[in-house]
Amino acid sequence: MATDAQGEAETADAYAELVERFERINGVQGAAGVLGWDQQVMMPEGGTPARSKQLSVLSSLGHELLTDDRTAELLDACEELDLDGERAAQLREMRREFERADAVPTGLVKEISEASTEALNAWERAREEDDFDRFAPHLETLVELKRDYAEHIDPDRDAYAVLFEDYEPYLPLSRAEEILETLKETLVPMIDEIRESDADVATDAFAGEFPTDEQEALSREVLTMLGYDWDRGRLDPSTHPFTSGNVYDCRVTTRYDESDPLGGLMATVHEFGHAFYNLGLPEEQFGTPLGESRDLSIHESQSRLWENHVGRSPAFWELVTPKFAERFDTDATPWEAYESANRVYENNLIRVEADELTYHLHIVIRFEIERALISGELDVEDVPEAWNDKYEEYLGIRPDTDTEGCLQDIHWSHGNFGYFPTYSLGSVLSSQLFNAAEDDIGDVYGTVRGGDFEPLQEWLRENVHRHGSRYETNELVREATGEDFTADYFVDYVRTKYGDLYDLKESV
Numbered sequence: 001m002a003t004d005a006q007g008e009a010e011t012a013d014a015y016a017e018l019v020e021r022f023e024r025i026n027g028v029q030g031a032a033g034v035l036g037w038d039q040q041v042m043m044p045e046g047g048t049p050a051r052s053k054q055l056s057v058l059s060s061l062g063h064e065l066l067t068d069d070r071t072a073e074l075l076d077a078c079e080e081l082d083l084d085g086e087r088a089a090q091l092r093e094m095r096r097e098f099e100r101a102d103a104v105p106t107g108l109v110k111e112i113s114e115a116s117t118e119a120l121n122a123w124e125r126a127r128e129e130d131d132f133d134r135f136a137p138h139l140e141t142l143v144e145l146k147r148d149y150a151e152h153i154d155p156d157r158d159a160y161a162v163l164f165e166d167y168e169p170y171l172p173l174s175r176a177e178e179i180l181e182t183l184k185e186t187l188v189p190m191i192d193e194i195r196e197s198d199a200d201v202a203t204d205a206f207a208g209e210f211p212t213d214e215q216e217a218l219s220r221e222v223l224t225m226l227g228y229d230w231d232r233g234r235l236d237p238s239t240h241p242f243t244s245g246n247v248y249d250c251r252v253t254t255r256y257d258e259s260d261p262l263g264g265l266m267a268t269v270h271e272f273g274h275a276f277y278n279l280g281l282p283e284e285q286f287g288t289p290l291g292e293s294r295d296l297s298i299h300e301s302q303s304r305l306w307e308n309h310v311g312r313s314p315a316f317w318e319l320v321t322p323k324f325a326e327r328f329d330t331d332a333t334p335w336e337a338y339e340s341a342n343r344v345y346e347n348n349l350i351r352v353e354a355d356e357l358t359y360h361l362h363i364v365i366r367f368e369i370e371r372a373l374i375s376g377e378l379d380v381e382d383v384p385e386a387w388n389d390k391y392e393e394y395l396g397i398r399p400d401t402d403t404e405g406c407l408q409d410i411h412w413s414h415g416n417f418g419y420f421p422t423y424s425l426g427s428v429l430s431s432q433l434f435n436a437a438e439d440d441i442g443d444v445y446g447t448v449r450g451g452d453f454e455p456l457q458e459w460l461r462e463n464v465h466r467h468g469s470r471y472e473t474n475e476l477v478r479e480a481t482g483e484d485f486t487a488d489y490f491v492d493y494v495r496t497k498y499g500d501l502y503d504l505k506e507s508v
Helices: 004-041 045-067 069-078 085-102 106-129 132-153 159-164 173-196 212-226 261-279 295-310 314-328 334-341 359-375 380-395 421-441 444-449 454-463 473-481 488-502
Strands: 235-237 243-245 250-254
Touching: 004 045, 004 069, 004 085, 004 106, 004 243, 004 250, 045 069, 045 085, 045 106, 069 085, 106 132, 132 159, 132 359, 132 380, 159 173, 159 359, 173 359, 173 421, 173 488, 212 235, 212 261, 212 314, 243 261, 250 261, 261 295, 261 314, 261 334, 261 454, 295 421, 295 454, 295 473, 314 334, 314 444, 359 380, 359 421, 421 444, 421 454, 421 473, 421 488, 444 454
Parallel strands: 235 250
Antiparallel strands: 243 250
């Protein structure tokens, strides 16, 4: 019979084995991530059939490792340990990941992987050719597969709520809906008043033609200025800007439009926020759940903080406007550049190019459409019309093409239903975090104006990044700010900023 000491040793060994197993799983998932990055950035178009099989194998292998009987045995053994805070959090994350994956058959995981790889290629072609019908069969397949996926996880719950938990497991969908409703109630009347305002806001600081090579050079210069670690990262163009990687290798992409240099630059700053977060995760936890980011609401808070609170500030444009002038021979003042960077568009159709206010109505539209798709209230063939109708209802504009409409985002080609609300959640949280940073640091914009981003970087590293996924979402927010997750700071921020820019009434 084993002694108590032997039993404790065996249980401790089980924890070490469990951590090692999750490190292997992370290695498989990381390899799939690199292949996914390559597909969107460098892979020749004809490589899709092979890449589909490669990613399917890795997806299935990772799923099998995660749901193996030995994983369950190790988790059960570790429940007997008296774990400290960090190891208890590690076990919590491992258990959550296992239970969710264990509910889904490996065959379905493989099928989703293959379907999404093929859908990505179809989406890219459909977008180029403005042909939704080319993408529609792939979207229909993914909708059906993700319904099946959600039913395996919990057949008694709203399928969309189950899918939402893939991206934000610790905030209920009802909370996301409350925040989206707050944004609608706040922003719709504000946008209406802005459109009626006769304030003299500069809109043409970025008018003209801006060669792609010079835009790329400016993006690289700004990334260096912000503190991007080029030894662990790179910048490339892609159809849809994204960030991919880990604490040792985190790559960003952006896209360029020769008539819109602001869009490419702000996308670059946005993706820097994602990368800076990944590069600040705890290296000692690499490969384990605790070394991962705390899901997408927190991740998006980092990108939106750098894009909006830093990149769209007067202090930032005092730094960057001279760099524009050097490369493009422009004569806009820093304040004119600031106003142009924050203008509220009357006719913006593209989410990633949207201003800070109408952006959230873009999210609401996608949220409502994908909820209807998953519930079966909307057929795939009716998506273009539903999309255009909602744009007319919420934004007063109607897309002329599907490329500018329902084909503009990459997310549905990945089967990422439930992803979009995290964009608004992250934007809201960025204001709360930035306010807390200002309370601790003092004059953040004073340091930005001097080209010193280190105080803000260190605050984010200390209060957000170093924790990885140790805390649940709201718990992490309390650790960083001393308060629960709230939309109050975002509402105050936009009312003050845009009230000043557009001379709005205090009641807005």
